[in-house]
Amino acid sequence: MPKRVDQAERRAHIVEALLAIVGQRGIDAVSLREVAQEAGVSMGAVQHYFATKDEMLAYALEHWLTLSVHQRFSQRIRDRAAVTGPHGTAAPVDQADQAGQVDPVPVLLALAAEFLPHDEESRAGVRVALAFIERAAAQPELARAMRGAFTGFKETLQALLAASDPDLDASAEGLRLAALLEGLRYAVLLGALPHRSAMAAVTRHLDSIGIRAG
Numbered sequence: 001m002p003k004r005v006d007q008a009e010r011r012a013h014i015v016e017a018l019l020a021i022v023g024q025r026g027i028d029a030v031s032l033r034e035v036a037q038e039a040g041v042s043m044g045a046v047q048h049y050f051a052t053k054d055e056m057l058a059y060a061l062e063h064w065l066t067l068s069v070h071q072r073f074s075q076r077i078r079d080r081a082a083v084t085g086p087h088g089t090a091a092p093v094d095q096a097d098q099a100g101q102v103d104p105v106p107v108l109l110a111l112a113a114e115f116l117p118h119d120e121e122s123r124a125g126v127r128v129a130l131a132f133i134e135r136a137a138a139q140p141e142l143a144r145a146m147r148g149a150f151t152g153f154k155e156t157l158q159a160l161l162a163a164s165d166p167d168l169d170a171s172a173e174g175l176r177l178a179a180l181l182e183g184l185r186y187a188v189l190l191g192a193l194p195h196r197s198a199m200a201a202v203t204r205h206l207d208s209i210g211i212r213a214g
Contacts, residue, residue, distance in 0.1 A: 015060040023124030027131045081110035104163040112202045154178045
């Protein structure tokens, strides 16, 4: 019997290859031929799922935002955050209870540390983000997806800040922190600022609004 192909898995494999190209060489290097070569499949296999480069890019952005940004990034934050309960017991970040057993400040710091590029995976992620931001400036479909990602990021920061200090204007401060992290992110990527210096700036900012992070 012929081997059955998992269509969703094959499509995901192709867009992961596209994202690898974007992370290494930028969107201009993407073509049906280059993606096929990177994925180790035929041109016909790529064209079976995507008729054009723009169609591939739109699907790849949604895939990247769902998997790389939401799932993988969230897992890296959980892995980094040194979160403990009131008696020193381990408390997973995603299982914080309403009694406040998990301190949101370590989560804020872990989020910032992971958002700023610090290894090849995170640097590639920032390069992908930059490439799609540039493309989205001229393509409304991509812009909508990127706007949603920024809104989600800002709202996450606002929720963590509100949990850190209920008296804080979390709406305004979440936007300020998002802007700070965005600016620092690209300075770190370009080598203009070491990761540790960027994190020190984040800590000083949090201290200045009354959240003891140092």
